[in-house]
Amino acid sequence: MPRSAVAPVRGALRAHTRDLLLDAAVRVFARKGAGAAAIHEIAAEAGVANGTFYNYFRTREALLEATSLRLARRLHEAIAVSRAAVDDPAERMAIGSRRFVLQAEQDPVWAAALLRVWHATATPKVTAADPMLADLRGGRRLGRFDFADEKAALDLVQGTVLAGMRSVLDGRPAAAHASAVAAVILRGLGMTPADADAIAKRPLPPLGPLPSSARPGSTTRPRP
Amino acid sequence: MPRSAVAPVRGALRAHTRDLLLDAAVRVFARKGAGAAAIHEIAAEAGVANGTFYNYFRTREALLEATSLRLARRLHEAIAVSRAAVDDPAERMAIGSRRFVLQAEQDPVWAAALLRVWHATATPKVTAADPMLADLRGGRRLGRFDFADEKAALDLVQGTVLAGMRSVLDGRPAAAHASAVAAVILRGLGMTPADADAIAKRPLPPLGPLPSSARPGSTTRPRP
Amino acid sequence: MPRSAVAPVRGALRAHTRDLLLDAAVRVFARKGAGAAAIHEIAAEAGVANGTFYNYFRTREALLEATSLRLARRLHEAIAVSRAAVDDPAERMAIGSRRFVLQAEQDPVWAAALLRVWHATATPKVTAADPMLADLRGGRRLGRFDFADEKAALDLVQGTVLAGMRSVLDGRPAAAHASAVAAVILRGLGMTPADADAIAKRPLPPLGPLPSSARPGSTTRPRP
Amino acid sequence: MPRSAVAPVRGALRAHTRDLLLDAAVRVFARKGAGAAAIHEIAAEAGVANGTFYNYFRTREALLEATSLRLARRLHEAIAVSRAAVDDPAERMAIGSRRFVLQAEQDPVWAAALLRVWHATATPKVTAADPMLADLRGGRRLGRFDFADEKAALDLVQGTVLAGMRSVLDGRPAAAHASAVAAVILRGLGMTPADADAIAKRPLPPLGPLPSSARPGSTTRPRP
DNA sequence: GATGAATGAGGATTCATTCAT
DNA sequence: AATGAATGAATCCTCATTCAT
Numbered sequence: 005m006p007r008s009a010v011a012p013v014r015g016a017l018r019a020h021t022r023d024l025l026l027d028a029a030v031r032v033f034a035r036k037g038a039g040a041a042a043i044h045e046i047a048a049e050a051g052v053a054n055g056t057f058y059n060y061f062r063t064r065e066a067l068l069e070a071t072s073l074r075l076a077r078r079l080h081e082a083i084a085v086s087r088a089a090v091d092d093p094a095e096r097m098a099i100g101s102r103r104f105v106l107q108a109e110q111d112p113v114w115a116a117a118l119l120r121v122w123h124a125t126a127t128p129k130v131t132a133a134d135p136m137l138a139d140l141r142g143g144r145r146l147g148r149f150d151f152a153d154e155k156a157a158l159d160l161v162q163g164t165v166l167a168g169m170r171s172v173l174d175g176r177p178a179a180a181h182a183s184a185v186a187a188v189i190l191r192g193l194g195m196t197p198a199d200a201d202a203i204a205k206r207p208l209p210p211l212g213p214l215p216s217s218a219r220p221g222s223t224t225r226p227r228p
Numbered sequence: 229m230p231r232s233a234v235a236p237v238r239g240a241l242r243a244h245t246r247d248l249l250l251d252a253a254v255r256v257f258a259r260k261g262a263g264a265a266a267i268h269e270i271a272a273e274a275g276v277a278n279g280t281f282y283n284y285f286r287t288r289e290a291l292l293e294a295t296s297l298r299l300a301r302r303l304h305e306a307i308a309v310s311r312a313a314v315d316d317p318a319e320r321m322a323i324g325s326r327r328f329v330l331q332a333e334q335d336p337v338w339a340a341a342l343l344r345v346w347h348a349t350a351t352p353k354v355t356a357a358d359p360m361l362a363d364l365r366g367g368r369r370l371g372r373f374d375f376a377d378e379k380a381a382l383d384l385v386q387g388t389v390l391a392g393m394r395s396v397l398d399g400r401p402a403a404a405h406a407s408a409v410a411a412v413i414l415r416g417l418g419m420t421p422a423d424a425d426a427i428a429k430r431p432l433p434p435l436g437p438l439p440s441s442a443r444p445g446s447t448t449r450p451r452p
Numbered sequence: 453m454p455r456s457a458v459a460p461v462r463g464a465l466r467a468h469t470r471d472l473l474l475d476a477a478v479r480v481f482a483r484k485g486a487g488a489a490a491i492h493e494i495a496a497e498a499g500v501a502n503g504t505f506y507n508y509f510r511t512r513e514a515l516l517e518a519t520s521l522r523l524a525r526r527l528h529e530a531i532a533v534s535r536a537a538v539d540d541p542a543e544r545m546a547i548g549s550r551r552f553v554l555q556a557e558q559d560p561v562w563a564a565a566l567l568r569v570w571h572a573t574a575t576p577k578v579t580a581a582d583p584m585l586a587d588l589r590g591g592r593r594l595g596r597f598d599f600a601d602e603k604a605a606l607d608l609v610q611g612t613v614l615a616g617m618r619s620v621l622d623g624r625p626a627a628a629h630a631s632a633v634a635a636v637i638l639r640g641l642g643m644t645p646a647d648a649d650a651i652a653k654r655p656l657p658p659l660g661p662l663p664s665s666a667r668p669g670s671t672t673r674p675r676p
Numbered sequence: 677m678p679r680s681a682v683a684p685v686r687g688a689l690r691a692h693t694r695d696l697l698l699d700a701a702v703r704v705f706a707r708k709g710a711g712a713a714a715i716h717e718i719a720a721e722a723g724v725a726n727g728t729f730y731n732y733f734r735t736r737e738a739l740l741e742a743t744s745l746r747l748a749r750r751l752h753e754a755i756a757v758s759r760a761a762v763d764d765p766a767e768r769m770a771i772g773s774r775r776f777v778l779q780a781e782q783d784p785v786w787a788a789a790l791l792r793v794w795h796a797t798a799t800p801k802v803t804a805a806d807p808m809l810a811d812l813r814g815g816r817r818l819g820r821f822d823f824a825d826e827k828a829a830l831d832l833v834q835g836t837v838l839a840g841m842r843s844v845l846d847g848r849p850a851a852a853h854a855s856a857v858a859a860v861i862l863r864g865l866g867m868t869p870a871d872a873d874a875i876a877k878r879p880l881p882p883l884g885p886l887p888s889s890a891r892p893g894s895t896t897r898p899r900p
Numbered sequence: 901g902a903t904g905a906a907t908g909a910g911g912a913t914t915c916a917t918t919c920a921t
Numbered sequence: 922a923a924t925g926a927a928t929g930a931a932t933c934c935t936c937a938t939t940c941a942t
């Protein structure tokens with residue numbers, strides 16, 4: 005901490021406070037929605053003073069931007085690890101879908117924030133679609149999928165996954181629901197019911213490291 | 229007493245102003261989102277004074293409630309007419325889905341408002357799902373659909389329709405996209421691709437009367 | 453009622469609605485205080501429409517004026533009857549003081565309104581003091597009282613009576629407290645403790661007719 | 677950490693602004709009454725911005741609370757000093773009563789505010805009565821007072837003092853009136869007229885330091 | 901006279917942002 | 922870098938008053 009005048013760690017510290025603020029923002033967004041979240045509340049949640057916020061974000065908009073990026077990126081990075089070992093685009097798609105839905109149970113805070121931010125930002129800043137799109141195309145090229153309209157397929161995947169997450173937030177057991185969601189998605193993409201169900205239930209490969217959004221205790225804080 | 233004579237007139241007036249406000253709210257919500265819409269802006273859009281708003285809605289929450297109801301109800305009633313002549317639940321489902329997506333082009337204001345309100349209200353107050361749910365069950369009972377998990381099926385339909393509406397708002401041609409969306413939904417519900425595609429492209433039965441959200445002309449506005 | 457086109461009762465009716473409003477004002481003042489009472493609330497309490505108020509009082513101020521007058525006058529008229537039969541100014545003073553305190557129990561609504569209005573109106577519009585002042589002077593002339601400063605004596609009587617009313621509103625049994633208040637007042641005016649106590653406990657002569665502030669029953673309410 | 681160094685300064689500043697606001701509130705209450713005082717007016721009177729008010733009081737109620745406390749406490753502390761040297765409860769009572777009435781002349785702003793706040797707050801939050809009560813009981817124990825009902829005695833003292841203050845505000849010369857008020861009070865508490873008058877006229881012991889409510893000079897206001 | 905919809909000025913409260921320390 | 926007091930624009934909401942019916 006700067007108070008004890010330890011000069012060398014300055015850079016790390018700067019990053020640390022910024023992270024505190026972003027994590028706090030995620031939690032507050034989850035509670036109140038991105039629109040109703042007050043800066044002073046985020047600062048308080050992060051445990052810093054009101055004015056400190058403006059050392060890291062020039063405006064409230066800048067925070068929204070950064071937060072929505074972080075929300076999707078965090079999970080995507082973890083999922084990427086999980087998918088790395090799998091070749092079949094259909095299975096990759098199922099893994100991704102299920103992971104999202106499962107994560108709504110693991111980290112409801114993250115999920116609520118994602119849902120709220122997703123729909124609050126008019127333009128689809130969250131470029132979450134890219135890996136999905138790749139799988140979609142790959143799957144069609146390999147004959148695993150059979151859909152006529154790529155954009156409709158994307159709507160299917162994204163829309164169903166988000167709705168599935170909402171269901172889990174509303175109390176649906178995640179493990180079963182994740183598979184059910186993956187199954188209807190795979191069918192929608194043109195697989196046979198049998199194939200879809202089989203893939204949707206296959207054991208999930210392990211996840212990459214996935215920091216939780218829970219209030220960071222001192223032990224869980226990745227960035228000392 | 230004067231009431232017996234006056235009441236109907238008064239009532240009509242009352243209803244009229246209330247409608248002005250609701251229509252204005254829909255337009256403003258579409259522009260700004262439900263969270264960022266200022267009461268005074270809605271009042272101005274409706275062409276009434278600031279305080280008049282509070283003669284009709286006790287708080288902004290009450291307005292949100294009423295608006296979200298009206299948004300879905302308006303289309304549902306129209307769709308009901310359209311579906312009335314069709315028996316096959318699969319086709320009814322396709323009609324409903326396509327109508328929603330098409331409507332995003334017919335009335336982008338309505339669509340934007342619906343999307344924003346839908347996600348702003350935490351609990352699914354809009355019981356839009358009821359007719360859909362009936363078709364879902366009917367379709368399964370008749371062997372038209374073949375899905376394992378009803379809740380996942382509902383997520384599929386609602387999620388995909390909403391995402392499809394968003395796509396249309398983002399510039400996608402509605403007619404084709406509506407059919408494409410319906411097709412992936414029907415497949416996801418367990419129909420064969422061939423059946424799904426056929427039903428999704430079938431000509432739509434005519435719609436019931438559907439009031440537009442467009443700015444009302446001057447003839448309907450007493451106070452310029 | 454005008455509605456049934458019974459012309460002759462117009463005058464009586466007009467007075468009737470005015471009374472409804474004044475009674476309602478007293479009740480609302482008692483609940484909220486004169487400052488915080490909204491016109492529309494008074495109108496509602498009186499069972500008439502918002503705008504009807506302005507047929508009887510040109511402004512909110514006019515109502516305050518009329519109400520504060522009515523508040524004191526109502527009791528004073530009743531008390532006057534009670535005092536008429538008594539000659540001794542000391543006993544008249546005791547009767548008046550006790551009646552006020554007792555009335556706080558009989559009609560807490562009236563008492564609360566009186567206390568609030570009394571202090572809200574900067575100038576002592578309530579010329580309640582006149583009969584008291586007469587007794588004060590008469591008592592001194594007859595040697596019943598022995599005080600040096602008339603104004604201080606008036607402060608004693610008015611201040612103590614009002615404080616006594618407040619005590620009763622706060623739950624003090626009225627009959628005993630009224631006598632106790634009268635006793636300290638008479639002593640303060642210079643009587644011997646023995647005389648003061650004796651007079652303060654003497655049975656009260658009967659009261660004149662005293663309309664209550666209680667919510668009028670349905671028979672008095674023209675509007676079903 | 678910087679806090680240890682900064683806190684005292686900050687605290688002082690904080691306390692200073694809070695005092696500015698409380699003093700301003702007293703002045704505005706005196707002018708308009710507690711009910712009609714607008715927050716923005718108080719802020720303006722204190723020379724701070726509108727929003728600053730809310731850094732110190734969460735609502736107007738909180739301000740009323742704090743103000744009524746401060747109003748009574750200020751005088752009580754000063755009076756305590758004045759009474760400290762006197763043993764006789766009767767004389768202590770007289771000193772207290774006279775001081776209050778005198779203060780209405782010294783600081784009419786304070787007096788008007790006290791009267792208005794006193795009656796505006798339903799419950800007697802101002803525990804001003806405690807030292808008075810002690811003297812009341814002590815006086816009776818020592819045989820100086822002779823009253824039957826303690827609560828009535830309290831009504832006598834408080835009611836008469838407040839009414840006396842009002843008289844002084846209305847133009848009555850304070851010194852004489854204060855003694856006259858004390859005299860009727862002591863008589864009311866059961867002293868002989870001779871004793872009461874003697875004590876009520878005895879020279880007053882000096883007062884403790886008593887900050888005035890007058891508009892603070894420009895030197896104390898950093899932000900004109 | 902009664903009604904109640906409409907008005908709009910006025911007041912309370914919030915909150916993003918600045919800045920001196 | 923951190924702080925948190927100060928700011929004031931923006932917003933919500935109330936309510937006395939007017940007026941056409």
